[in-house]
Amino acid sequence: MKKLSDSNYLQEHQYKDPTKLNARIRLHRQFSTNTYSWFHWVFDHLELPPECRLLELGCGPGDLWVENAHRLPQGWEITLSDFSQGMLEHARKNTLPLAHQFNLEIIDAQEIPYPAYSFDAVIANHMFYHVSDRKEALEEIQCVLKPGGRAYFATVGECHMAELPALVAKFDPRLATQHQAERVDFTLENGTAQLKEWFSGLKLHRQENALLVTEINPLVDYVLSSLKLGLQEERRGEFADFLAKEMAGSDGVIFINKENGMFEVMR
């Protein structure tokens, strides 16, 4: 089974706590050409009434709500969920100081323990490509949404950050197979076909962006945190030296294109 959708691996290693995710978020925050926060951008696209019930699946450490705390309508009843206990504990800690109250629950997106028509909105921000049985999860999401309710699925395009596996393969060609094996199965290109069976009114919003990386260490941390790139901690120094040469050979900047977007659908 691919690590990308292996629940045990994800819960016990990749998302046992937010350390690896945070290393990746740091690179995006530091070097994105589009400086408008991704979490603000996602929030901007939520078309929801002032009174509503929301469920976030795979909330991670809760950054979407921490970053948008200043503009949460009081009438939003928000349930944050993740299948990783460690992530949910961090979401609890991070949202506790906020004025808004949140419900927090351990939930696997493939088995949502709520009755039909419980929510006005379901959000899956960069998590749906980890779900192995996406049909099961879509059936669950459709069931818990009220008629007219909306679901939001943020994901990446097929060529998202394609320069990175190319760099890693140039460093060590044996690592190319890991990236090929961990191909993302829910993308901006194929998401429409997967979602339209269950939902109507599909819209795809895209955010234009790229990275212009000018420091070695945040990029090394990103690569080491990624389950798709297959680089081991023991090779940190060797890889940093390789990147330093690459950077010097490209005027001190490594360019990495980004393809991020979000599907919006209606029940």
Ligand SMILES: C[S@@+](CC[C@H](N)C(=O)[O-])C[C@H]1O[C@@H](n2cnc3c(N)ncnc32)[C@H](O)[C@@H]1O
């Ligand atoms: C890439 S992180 C994104 C976290 C957060 N949404 C964000 O954008 O910062 C993916 C999250 O989804 C969770 N996850 C993966 N598969 C899941 C599943 N089947 N059900 C619930 N959560 C899942 C992981 O534990 C992790 O916290």
